[in-house]
Amino acid sequence: MVAKAFDEMNSGTDGSVRAPYRGVADWLARTSPERLEATRREVDLFYRRHGITFGAYGAAEGSETTIPFDIIPRVIAYDEWQFLHKGLSQRVRALNAFLTDAYGEREICRAGIIPEEQILMNGEFVAMAQGLQLPGGVHAHIAGIDLVRVGEKDFYVLEDNVRTPSGVSYVLENREVMMRLAPELFAAMSVLPVADYSEELLATLRSVSFSDGHEPNVVLLTPGHYNSAYFEHAFLADEMGIELVKGSDLFVDESRVYMRTPRGPQRVDVIYRRVDDAFLDPLAMRPDSFLGVAGLLGALRAGRVNIVNALGNGVADDKSTYTYVPEMVRFYLGEEPILQNVPTWRCDRADDYKYVLEHLAEIVVKEVHGSGGKGMLVGPTSSKAEIEEFAALLKARPDNYIAQPTLALSTCPTFVSQGVAPRHVDLRPFVLSGKKITIVPGGLTRVALKEGSLVVNSSQGGGTKDTWVLASDQADDR
């Protein structure tokens, strides 16, 4: 079994309540389970009425469900956040430097740190993006870095997401809901606000326009309302006051992108796209795509429109490149990495592969390009049959998998049907990179609602919590 997890509320010295959680502990002590249950129901109603929904892939067309929201906030102390902030900025700077290099000279390969085939043979490599000079040298404008905590001072990066990371709308909506439902708790604790995310995002998008000298027109490109994250697309466009467009709203003429309006064509300078690379331009990528815009890549190459996040970022965030990120920090920045990677076995290496096969029951194995908690094996919680089945997959394509020790993800008090109980959590902060780096305090806390489960993905029965970064070391002063 997994080692006993670090509980973010109750793992203080001799099992006392940790300082940052004192306000929450007091609140829980004086709030009856009936009151909590009533609040929980109110939340569900709120989310449904607002249509803050999530259409799971594979579910019936148009079916909408809400992601469960847990009403007990997850708290991060000010100094903890300072540490994470530094580490995240550093990591994202290195990832951006790597992406510029990967689509440029590939110095890091010549220095013998990353083999060139790791980049060129990667399924996510986009040849057409080579040699592009992007504004500010930024490729990963919006990065979601998944962190886990295993001890008082031990945070690990589980995964980098630099393609089209989602979830930030929940950060903002969860906060709205908490302020409405538990104002007394906010009064007792001083929490850093998150509401300026949209403003920072818009500033970031505007700062990476190719064209100077005129107001950039920024749009958000969505695959449409059947996409599982459509709510978020509409939410962010609304918050930023920019147009939410589909591929059919745009066209390219003379290497310039325009949107169709009743006034006639209007020029577009920056596209915050939430459409995957493969579907962006039927002329350059998948010809059967109806979600993209024909000629978009030509306009990008002509320096007439910038696409955010950049194309081909997948070479930086798949699970096999992940193992090289600490080296990237050293190589590009000349610094020691602040945030640690989880030790990782690469199944394309003979020694590692052998070890993984022998220890399947103890470790976690993931697909290199997998996401959403699918295509993975959590050894300690899997049956013998499941392990054998997975072993067959692994043997067929060892290079498609990596493995990591099963981490005892930290737990937070969570309101479940049996009452308040510890459940495992992770954290996805969102890092914005334009002319500068901005990180809204906290991020999305995902929680595995099933007892003992370590899989926090919403598609696998995970929920979310509001994440509170405290304004100072206030809790210690009490």
Next chain:
Amino acid sequence: MLSSTAKNLYWMGRYLQRAKSTARLIEATQRMALQSRGEEAAGVAAIFGMEDEFRQSQAQGERLASLIDFLVIDENNPSSIVNSIGAARRNAREERNNITVDVWESLNALWLELSARLRGNRATLDRGALIETVKKQAVMIFGAAQVTLLRDEANNFLQLGAFLERADNTGRILDVKFHLLRPDGNPSAEGLDYFAWSELLACVGAVRTYRRIYRSSLNPMKVAELMMLRRDVPRSVHHCLWMVDLNMRELADAYGTRGEADRLAGELHARLRYARIDKVFEIGLATFLGQLRGDIGTLSDEIGRQFLLD
């Protein structure tokens, strides 16, 4: 604003208004059926252009019930109330960022309530309550739009859709029902069936309005005048086309261009504004309304062409 946004808002207005008009029409018909003999259902069927299918179907008593189901909950009828609300919500959902939270929430709440009702047993589904909900909530949605939406092009397209649909609905109801009650087009009050004529007014919610304006007993010519020419009656064809024209002018001012749709909107508005009811009956109401309804259809097509809605 995107062309696709204009299109979604225009259709959101049309579908919402369609659901609202249908709800009102069914309600008036049902009330009428309770107090008289059996041809109401045939009249309603005619309004939706389904007279023939209807006559071939079952016994008289079941006819009304099955017609109502067709108009309210039938998935195969694209204009059924439930489908119209669903379509309006789809349009709204695509434009979440272009409408206010109040508009979205009131529309979404209606859709959620309809969905919840439809999940239950169809046999015991309370049609009356469902219709009542649609009527009430539609007023809330339009009210939310009225008090919260920015007065910009998006709002113009929403209004355009709603008023064009309403003009078409009122024109159609008047045309069909008048013809049923007076096949010879005679506007005199002789031998008037009070219940049938008040039902016609009830279809556009104007029974009391009639008394208020005319302070006299029901008279077919005045009924036609009220539904068609009175600018102060919010469901009259004149009022609706006035609003269509107004919104078209605002769009023309914003865009600095005019087209065939602008001309036609202005012409239709002027035609109703300067029409006299006695002259209309000299031409023949059916002729006048036939021409009018045809032109409203053309206007709808022209709006689509002019603003790239199609």
